[in-house]
Amino acid sequence: xxxxxxxxxxxxxxxxxxxxxxxxxxxxxxxxxxxxxxxxxxxxxxxxxxxxxxxxxxxxxxxxxxxxxxxxxxxxxxxxxxxxxxxxxxxxxxxxxxxxxxxxxxxxxxxxxxxxxxxxxxxxxxxxxxxxxxxxxxxxxxxxxxxxxxxxxxxxxxxxxxxxxxxxxxxxxxxxxxxxxxxxxxxxxxxxxxxxxxxxxxxxxxxxxxxxxxxxxxxxxxxxxxxxxxxxxxxxxxxxxxxxxxxxxxxxxxxxxxxxxxxxxxxxxxxxxxxxxxxxxxxxxxxxxxxxxxxxxxxxxxxxxxxxxx
Numbered sequence: 001x002x003x004x005x006x007x008x009x010x011x012x013x014x015x016x017x018x019x020x021x022x023x024x025x026x027x028x029x030x031x032x033x034x035x036x037x038x039x040x041x042x043x044x045x046x047x048x049x050x051x052x053x054x055x056x057x058x059x060x061x062x063x064x065x066x067x068x069x070x071x072x073x074x075x076x077x078x079x080x081x082x083x084x085x086x087x088x089x090x091x092x093x094x095x096x097x098x099x100x101x102x103x104x105x106x107x108x109x110x111x112x113x114x115x116x117x118x119x120x121x122x123x124x125x126x127x128x129x130x131x132x133x134x135x136x137x138x139x140x141x142x143x144x145x146x147x148x149x150x151x152x153x154x155x156x157x158x159x160x161x162x163x164x165x166x167x168x169x170x171x172x173x174x175x176x177x178x179x180x181x182x183x184x185x186x187x188x189x190x191x192x193x194x195x196x197x198x199x200x201x202x203x204x205x206x207x208x209x210x211x212x213x214x215x216x217x218x219x220x221x222x223x224x225x226x227x228x229x230x231x232x233x234x235x236x237x238x239x240x241x242x243x244x245x246x247x248x249x250x251x252x253x254x255x256x257x258x259x260x261x262x263x264x265x266x267x268x269x270x271x272x273x274x275x276x277x278x279x280x281x282x283x284x285x286x287x288x289x290x291x292x293x294x295x296x297x298x299x300x301x302x303x304x305x306x307x308x309x310x
Contacts (some may be wrong), residue, residue, distance in 0.1 A: 011051055017044035019081050020058060022074035027057075027064055057061065076289035100283070100292050101129040104149035107232035108275070109133040112303075113296075120295055127288040135199070146283035147293065152203055152273030161278040162297065165250075165304035168268040169206050172247040172261045173238055183213035183264055192243035193228040194234045201271040205231070206246055210269055235261075249307035268309045273302070 012126055020030035021041065031038040049056050056070035066074060104113055117129060137157050138145040148158065155161045171188055178191070189212070196205045212219035228234040231248055238245040239260045247261070247267070255261035277296055281291045 010046045011044070014044040014046075014048035014051070015077060016081075016259075017046050018070075019074065019077055021045065021057065022066055022070070023078065042116045081146070083199065096180050099130050099142055100146050100286060100289060101130045101132065101146045102149070103132045103134050103143075104293075105135055105151060106133040107230050107251065108149050110232040110249075111235065113174050115254060116299055119299070120292065123295070124288055124291065127292070129232045129292070138202065140278065140280040146280055146286065146289065147294075147296070148278040150276045150278055154201070154275075155278050158278035160281060161276050164275040164277050164297070164300035165307065166274045167248045167250050167271045167303075167310060168307045168309065169246040169248055169271065170263050170268045171211070171265055172235070172252055172255075172263055173244040174238035174241040175259060175262045176241050177244070178262070180265050181264075185265055185267065186217055188244060188265060189217065193225040194238055194243040195225050195246040196231050196234045196246065197227045197229060199229055206269040206271065211246060211267070214269060250303050253306075266309075270308075 017030060017034065017040075020033055021027055024030045024033055027038045027041045027045075029039045034041070045057055052073070054069045054073075055067050056073060058065045058067050058070075102113070110133070114131060117131065120129065131147070137150060137154055138148055140148070140158050140160075148155075149164065150158070150161070173191070183191070189208075195208065198205045208225075209219050225243065226234075226237065228237070231251060234245045235247050235255065236253055237243065238247065239255060239290050246266070248271070249268070252261055256263070265288070277300070278291065279293060284293065
């Protein structure tokens with residue numbers, strides 16, 4: 001009886017690098033996918049070649065192609081990587097089978113729904129909700145997402161959706177910054193100004209130039225100060241006494257209650273678009289799915305009243 005064959009430990013990183021090169025078509029594309037340098041990809045592939053004792057890539061200047069041995073080897077190992085992907089998808093489906101999965105913009109998770117979700121838990125202690133902070137829109141029906149809080153026209157990518165609320169921004173700062181003063185609209189511009197500049201695929205966030213126009217002042221477009229792409233980041237910096245921010249009302253409730261922030265002048269500007277809730281049709285068939293959607297709509301109506309000028 002022959003002894004069982006023993007295999008040397010294959011360099012798994014090299015195997016992953018080679019699979020990515022063959023699937024993506026180039027070392028550069030593989031490096032982008034794996035978030036490493038092209039040099040690191042080439043180094044890992046050489047380890048596999050050394051391990052196997054064959055040349056897998058034909059290198060010609062900046063271009064690379066799979067050799068005959070490379071094509072044969074890639075054809076077989078691709079089956080294994082596809083099986084890995086299938087196993088991952090099966091695990092994800094199993095994790096989400098009894099959970100409601102909510103995707104939302106990062107700042108919305110950090111400063112709004114992530115804080116209010118405890119109200120839902122109190123009403124439905126037996127429900128399981130997973131919250132995913134993600135700025136890119138998911139693909140309903142393909143990604144393991146049941147509900148999505150979107151902003152503006154991005155929601156048109158989805159089939160089923162409803163408007164949640166239109167938020168408003170207001171000047172907010174640490175009370176230590178103004179030292180119990182009540183600055184006028186014009187005096188606000190003497191303090192450090194914090195700017196929020198959303199990514200270009202969103203409609204522009206209300207700016208200090210917009211605020212100045214509303215109060216009858218003039219402000220240069222290139223007003224100095226720090227800029228943030230996330231509303232939540234600008235709010236956190238304002239809490240640290242670094243300046244005044246035009247903060248979304250929905251995102252500063254806890255800071256106002258704790259007096260970490262104050263509103264020195266209650267002049268509000270609406271966002272250019274509303275927040276929306278999108279959902280996958282099958283989500284409403286899940287346990288608590290319809291109730292969760294109704295709860296989100298209810299707290300959004302409440303937020304609309306809080307955010308708008310009194």
